[in-house]
Amino acid sequence: MQKARLIFKDNTPFSLDFDDFYFNSKDGVNESKFVYTQAFEFTEDENFIIAELGFGIGLNFFLSLKRFLNSTKRPKRLFYVSLENFYIDKELLRECYKRLNLYEEFKELLELFLEFYPKNKEGYYRFYFKDCFLDLVFKDAVFSLKELDFKADVWFLDGFSPSKNKTMFDEEIIKEIARLSKINTQILTFSASSFLQKNLKKYNFEVQKVKGFKKREMIKACFKGFEFECKEAYFSRVKKDFKGKKLAIIGAGISAASLAYELSLRGFEIEIFEKNTKLFENASTNASGILSSLILKPEVVLGELSQNAFIEASRFYQQILGFKPQGVYEFAYNELMQTRFDLQKDNVLFQICDNRAFLEDGGVIEPKTIVSELLRLSGAKIHFGYEFMHFTKDDNKFSLHFNTQNSKSGFDILIYASGADTKKILSYEAMNLSKVRGQVTLLKPFLDTKFALSSKAYITPIKNDLQLIGATYDRLNEDINPTQKDNEENIQNIKEFLQGNEKLVVQGAKVAFRSYSSDRFAIIGPAYDEEFYKKSYKALLWTKDKPQILPQNIENLYLDFAHGSRGFSTAILGARYICALICNEPLGLFKSFTHAIHPARFLIRKLKKGL
Incomplete structure (x- = not known):
């Protein structure tokens, strides 16, 4: 994912990538309200979905959220899906609001957003606000729109002007916007481009020109339906x-x-x-466990899903339960894993050095809690x-x-x-489906580590004068009782972390069963x-x-x-x-x-x- 090249002109964020201001340099808030966030009516349904091309610094979102929270006639829940392909660092986002003299107005919502702001990596990230879900999609819209599935009530087309960013408004983009719209979905944009009008009309949007914000005209459009074929229905x-x-x-x-x-x-x-x-x-009951991710070759679906699930679980536990990730080390213990590590060395989720990967968003979790x-x-x-x-x-x-x-x-x-x-x-x-037996072993403390360690088996830091290692993997055994053989297997699988002179004392063991697909x-x-x-x-x-x-x-x-x-x-x-x-x-x-x-x-x- 690209990093935005952003500078300030008269304290207003300016994109060097598109040679354009992020919004009106003199009256950005009122322009956003006029063109986007006050230009539609909320329904009183269960859900209302706003979709946006071009998150930018998030001004449209925060204005929409404040309007939603302050409205008496509104839906029960607001979903806001915003696409962005140019990453702005957390500190730079905060600086944008301060330079625009908007920080105090949006401070509470902005800081909640920044606390859980993701790394510079393509992905689908959800934020939780009161009765509102923000889905921030980091990926080029040409590709990410095909990966989305919803029916928006309103679209904000806000990706710089068509003359500066023509791709954002081309036919393929508008086709996907139509697919992601319900009948009578509104399109709101500052643009009056004939190029955009032509593409909207091609996919059965009813287009009208209306008075713009401090300009002669802009477009509003309404979706009237279009038949799409689906090969994987x-x-x-x-x-x-x-x-x-x-x-x-x-x-x-x-x-x-x-x-x-x-x-x-x-x-x-x-x-x-x-x-x-x-x-x-059951299987969710160990006193300690680790939150981590598979590290597979790039673009392998299982690995990509594992990464997305891992980072979203970490962010969810942080947002909802106050989880504080301490980090976890994953080790490549054979040539195949080392090849995978080498191919993922630029992945920001994995700080990889030789045969070690440090996942700072992972760490020890307490399943019972x-x-x-x-x-x-x-x-x-x-x-x-x-x-x-x-x-x-x-x-x-x-x-x-x-x-x-x-x-x-x-x-x-x-x-x-x-x-x-x-x-x-x-x-x-x-x-x-397979019912797989797994046994963890509880040992008298033997390794002083502040991080969870994962290789052939995993080791958690010391807790309550115990250290947990595990787990075995047995598809054929349904015995609910722990065995000495499995304790020995767990100990053998952590040998690489031992100096050879530790005396390992088993204090207990626990068996659980997990469900696997083929x-x-x-x-x-x-x-x-x-x-x-x-x-x-x-x-x-x-x-x-x-x-x-x-x-x-x-x-x-x-x-x-x-x-x-x-x-x-x-x-x-x-x-x-x-x-x-x-x-x-x-x-x-x-x-x-x-x-x-x-x-x-x-x-x-x-x-x-x-x-």
């Missing part, structure tokens, strides 16, 4: 409108806790059903000792049936976040109608490059499991994505990632091969 979301807010989640681990928190922000009444008799008996605090904040009602068996539906409401408890009914939405137990309650022909990606998304998929997409071997019909799913049933050993990263993106599907929101991550985690992906791969 089988991964598309199917919009459903309903008003029911009663929701059930099966499972009480990090996936369920993340879901419960996110859903509570959207006003859902949440009940959680857990088979165990207390909260901490995270899960319990998210559940507390969500206000969810938790039922313990409820082993889920199956559901029935009557009048579009779910009734849940349990092994030894009475049934519970009246739920509008059901989500499986059941981890390693999912194999017992869900069966898809093409979906292979391709190592989590399984997150709608529960699809298997028979419909088989029938509708049976000819994919010959038609995979042609447009497909939209899918059919099991209505209001969603899946969120198979997070493996990195659930405290991927569960955050998973919860956002499920909320997006339920509430018709921006996805909260790039669309190509949703294809990688879609529950139907295994079946689609088979159909494409003619199997």
Whole structure:
């Protein structure tokens, strides 16, 4: 991602990249209000989505947020999706507001934003404000728009004037804007360019010229609809409108806790059903763990998703739970890993030196604390000792049936976040799930380190006079009891960190089970109608490059499991994505990632091969 070349002229930010001011050098706030932030009406719906090309210094966002927070007639939640391809450093952003004499006016919101401002790296970053989500997308709009999925109510086209930045307003960009718009979406821009008008009209925007801010005219446009073909429709979301807010989640681990928190922000009444008799008996229950990322070759989807999940989980825990990352060291312990490290040496998330990578946004986490605090904040009602068996539906409401408890009914939405137990309650022909046993070992303190260390195994810093190492990985063993053999395996896997003369004293061990998919990606998304998929997409071997019909799913049933050993990263993106599907929101991550985690992906791969 490029760094913005920004200077000040008369205390106003000026772009050397586009030879243009970021906004009116004499009256920027009033221009932004006139052209953008006061030029539309809020609806009183559940959600309102503003999308913007050109975040710049964020003035349009902060003005929109202040208007939203101060409005009595407004939607319940504001989503603001803004694209930017020229990175401005945190200190320079703050200086912009000070030089413009705007710092005191926006200080509270600006500093909250800057506290969680990401590094200079392409990605999809979410910020949490009161009843508002800001999705800041760092990537060239030509590429990033294709990776987004939402239906905006309003678009701000604010990427310098078309004469200076013609690419921002070209036909391909306008085509994607149309795809991301609903009927009657408004386009707001300071421009009156005939080039822009032509491209808007081509994709059925009704264009009118109106009086501009201290200029003769500018454009307003309204989207009237356009038909788009989709070659991968089988991964598309199917919009459903309903008003029911009663929701059930099966499972009480990090996936369920993340879901419960996110859903509570959207006003859902949440009940959680857990088979165990207390909260901490599953894979989200270790006293200590580490938050880190896979380091794979650049542009490998699994690695890119792992990075995005890692940094967004870190930022989420910082914003919501006050997490303070101490950093974690990852070590390359073979030639393949060293090659991956060498190829990622310029990645700002990984400070790589020889065979070590320091991830300053990672560190030690307390799984029990995270899960319990998210559940507390969500206000969810938790039922313990409820082993889920199956559901029935009557009048579009779910009734849940349990092994030894009475049934519970009246739920509008059901989500499986059941981890390693999912194999017992869900069966898809093409979906292979593994229940993997992992054992961690607790040792008398033996290594004085302030950082978590990860190689063949991981070591956490000393806590409560104990040091945790782990974990084993066993697909074939379902024994719930710790074994000496696994303790010895964990110790063997940390030998590289030892001098050879330490006396390692085992103080305890713990076994947990995690759910894995056959391709190592989590399984997150709608529960699809298997028979419909088989029938509708049976000819994919010959038609995979042609447009497909939209899918059919099991209505209001969603899946969120198979997070493996990195659930405290991927569960955050998973919860956002499920909320997006339920509430018709921006996805909260790039669309190509949703294809990688879609529950139907295994079946689609088979159909494409003619199997």
